[in-house]
Amino acid sequence: MTYKTKQRELMLAFFESHHHDSFSVEQLYEQLKGEGISLSSIYRNLNELEKDGSVHKVVPQGAREAYYQFVGCEHCRGHIHVQCIECGKTVHLPDQATSEIAKQTKDSLGFELDPTSTVFYGLCKECSAHHSR
Amino acid sequence: MTYKTKQRELMLAFFESHHHDSFSVEQLYEQLKGEGISLSSIYRNLNELEKDGSVHKVVPQGAREAYYQFVGCEHCRGHIHVQCIECGKTVHLPDQATSEIAKQTKDSLGFELDPTSTVFYGLCKECSAHHSR
DNA sequence: CTAGTTGCAAAGAGTTTGCATGGCG
């Protein structure tokens, strides 16, 4: 009940090779339309990927359109994503820090953190260095 | 160069008295139109509040419209917001946990966390209790 | 052969904007 179509494979392949970037629908379309995929298929597949949790949909501050980031790979599962609000770069928080933070959240509020869907915002090492000069 | 208008005051007053809920434009309009405010003013003021950081704009998974939450009060400044993906309830992470988490992020990645703009997602105590039954 | 998927074009929803009017300072 889920066919393996050329269009779906195209999108997955593209995402697999761009783990830590996020893309607007337009960007995806620009990259993939040459291979034969329509805008509506991109939208439809994106919605499914979002529903089963392998893609994060984010609407950046001030942006009109949504951006999508793939989090379906082994690497991403169970890791907190940390994103720089200046350069947009995203990295994973190491396992140990992730579980400690989950524990602190649990201990202080009884709150069960979902690492995969939360994103930390702030300044990466490079960007915060620029700021302090 | 920013006038104190009745409409702006209406919105601020409403937000002040609903710290930890978030509202769609439509909900705000329903609540406030009786007092004399137009849809476009709500949009325009919301955009300004977002720009100066006193309001978070969020587009929930699967939602069409944006939701806005006030984070401009003393209470919110410097605190990480923790939101339940099931019931939507939002609370603050205590000071100590917040600063420890910021430290861990800094130590492991050199990343300067911005507590005010990051939101933790997961299940609150009550909702995770329901799940484990 | 059946059911899911695609493309296209049209429809829809939420948000933004132009312009004249009104209100703050």
Place this chain on the structure above:
DNA sequence: CGCCATGCAAACTCTTTGCAACTAG
């Protein structure tokens, strides 16, 4: 008074949807 903010309605943009053709299983 000058400048900013408001209201209204029209304009826009991004996203969704209906339908017929197509394709995977």
